[in-house]
Amino acid sequence: MIRAARNLSRLWTIARVLARHDALDVVDLPIATLAARLLRLGQPPIHDGRPGQRLAAALTELGPTFIKLGQALSTRADLLGEEMAADLSDLQDRLAPFPSHEARAIIAEELAMPVEEAFSHFDDTPVAAASIAQVHFAVTKDGHDVAVKVLRPGIDQAFKKDIDLLRWLAEWVELTQPRLRRLRMVESVETFEESVVLEMDLRFEAAAAAELSENFQGDDTFQVPEVDWTRTGKRVLTLERVYGIPVDEREQIAAAGINLDEVLKKAAESFFNMVFRDGFFHADMHPGNLFVDRDGNLVAVDFGIMGRVDQRTRRFLGEMLLGFLNGNYRRVAEIHFEAGFVPADKNVDTFTQACRSIAEPIMGKPMHEISIARLLGQLFQITEQFAMQTQPQLLMLQKSMLVAEGVGRRLDSSVNMWEMARPLIESWMIDNLGPQARVKETVVGAVHALERLPRMLAETEKAYTAMLNGGLKLHPDTMSAMRGEGGRRRGAPGWLPWVLAAVLAALLVLK
Template sequence: MITGIHNCFRLIGIARTLARHDALWPARRIKALRFPVGVIRLLWGRRRPGREGERLASALTALGPSFIKLGQALSVRADLVGDQVAQDLSQLQDSLPPFPTEKARASIEAELEAPISELFASFEEKPVAAASIAQVHFAVTPDGHDVAVKVLRPNVEDRFEHDIALFRWLAEQGERFVPGLRRLRPVAVVETFKEWVETEMDLRLEGAAASELAGLSRDDEGFRVVAVDWQRTAQRVLTTERVRGLRIDDITGLTAAGFDVNDLLERSARIFFLQVFRDGFFHADMHPGNMFVDGEGNLCPVDFGIMGRVDKRTRIFLADLLVGFLQRDYKTVAQVHFDFGIVPPHKSKEAFTQAIRAVGEPVLDKPLNEISVGRLLAQLFKVTEDFDMETQPDLLLLQKTMLVAEGVGRKLNPSVNMWTMAQPLIEDWMLANRGPEARIRDAVGETIDALQRLPGTLRRAEDVLAMLSDIDPAVVARFSEQARKGGSGPNRVWQSGVRNGWGPAMIAVLAVLFLLAFAS
């Protein structure tokens, strides 16, 4: 009760900020809120120019770090906010005024338990970047290595925890009182957001993500992940190798430096494909400010706070989906949705195929260089309501990353489609993972796994049989007689067995049957 009252007062303050930025339109779409929203608009509302998404982005920026991050999370949910709003929110800049450098120094010294003078030969006073969660300073280690030092904002954990609790409460109330929202899983959106933020606020996890990506891509030519300085990394401090290079969208600079932008585009498409399909682990915040080209022409990503994972089953689904769309094989696209259980089996396959065609044709009918697979997936997710498809948060994150990658690709070369570059790679991957050899390999692997488990299963069965041998035969005979008579069914047999003290025998018999069935 007290939590509800407290949250209601907070909501009034939030609503006032939204009204001042003319961004109350999301609440106006809910019938139950139209009257209170009208009152708030009369009290504090102002007319502002710009699109709905632009005004909402401005309001979220004014509300602070947690709301900026929430806006970024919503930018992957075109099914919730619409295409244009999602696009506007994707432009939301995660940048805030820096906090004082002396606080950054104090935090570093507290976390690493050493004075700055021992940790670094030099430490630049002015931060090079300041975001909602952390800011970055350049420094030089005592052994002469140039590094970037990322430091969390003071008390940022408490503020985010407070705000996320409010978001979760709002999502729960929305699912409770607005049934139509349940399909969109707003609570799941908040949970996904919470996972993103928790990962970003433990900089050891970000360092681990960078290290994992570096290990997976160590043999990928033309791609290099910065090294982590683990001796100068802790929960609130991350120190990595400093990247010296040009932003991926600095076409003038890249051309002047002698780099082939078409080669960079082709390599970007290949690397993205490898991360998603080969590794199932991809950089999910790949905007131009997070990708550089170093002096040797290597693609060098930074900022590993948001990473995506795709399991093998989902990768196979995605491969079938993308190739099916690119070949305009809508029956296959529809079939994989049913095969993977994304569309319930009672729905009409023919009707779903027709809906898929209606989504695909307007996008695929454009010139090749204008086709957007990210936009195609966004349109696909819009058919979820008619066919009872549940929202897939992991796919939404991937779809958002695809849109960002496409945007970078078009800046490098507007006349080329990066997905046509990746299509042969996807087809080869499908052959390797879904062809006859792959099926034989999977079957052999499953057989080997079963054989490896068999000795342990047999040992457990022997232990149970040994226990059975100690049971009085008269008790077993009494159990058998009771079971033969039947009575009122299995429940009566069980209850009678427990009363007569031979419940352990029943458990043992059932255990043996289970183990033997498992072993077979």
């Protein structure tokens, strides 16, 4: 009861903010427009523009958790539509800075030493302030220029309250709207919570930076600032200071004598390597987080939001993109069924037709206008028709590709960045999708099966010994189910578990 009252009170505040910005219609209910007018007490909205722009302004006013929520929703073109998702992608994660004396106190507590002892110089004016943390430039005692990221005070408690509200709403939606359960809203809230909790522990960001740096070790075209682990803790992260030109400052890059096409090629290749070679990618690589150094190499910052794609999904994704590029829409459809993205009871021919309908308008354009990210976005929008379950890792990847393509267009709108990375893409496809790769996969699978065999035999031996020494022990709940107690599911005969148990016993005796 207390939880419901607390959440309803917070929900009332949120509704009023959404109404003031004329963003309540995102709820998509018939009474939304009338409710907005009532909540505004007849006053006109304070913001105009497209629905996504109004929603972005409202989320900014609601604070850090909802800014992060807006950034997460920007990956859900399947829910909001492309235009609104694109508007939320432009949501600026900027808030007023908190006082420097609070930043100093957090640093001193986290590092167990005064700021003056950790740094020879500390700039009290932050260079950037966002929803989770703010950044100060400093110089270490040994003369290294660093950037010090300090967690915003009280952010963890505020986030816990807001995430409890979001989970409560998701639970009610899944309870009252069965048709929306395929969207797995509770799971999506939990995934969102996990990502932000990790982002609020700056040690995880430091670890992500170190892992990304290892992945590109020996490759100077993409660099990651070094972590100062001695000055890093849960609420403080110290990184090597980056000097460079923001990647979207085209004129400055050209004026520095750096070849724009080379920068674009390095961006395409580094992103491809992150996703397909390593399965670990920077998921927030907007122009503010990517710089070009004086040698024309890329330097990334801000590793709070990272994405992972497992080997199996990478192979499916590679085959799917290859099918789209070759116009083999049947194969694209089959891959979705093989991966389990589309339920087996759906019609593969109809899904093939759907894939063609979204791909032809995009793939038929000139090469420099083709957007792979837009292609994936269109694909996600047909999820409801085919009861496709949400794939969070692919949604994050699609958004990251969209951001990368935006960077590419700013550098040179006449060039397709994926075309520049074609040699790398083709090499990866040969190594991972060719005949030799399939033979290797089969051999590895067989080896893993053989490795599991001794353990399976040992478990069988253990069960056989248990049978000889008095029988197998079953959990009380299992016994109740076998006796037909506890609300047995309709259609499952009560004698069936006994038959299965008898078959198991026979197999063990015959061993």
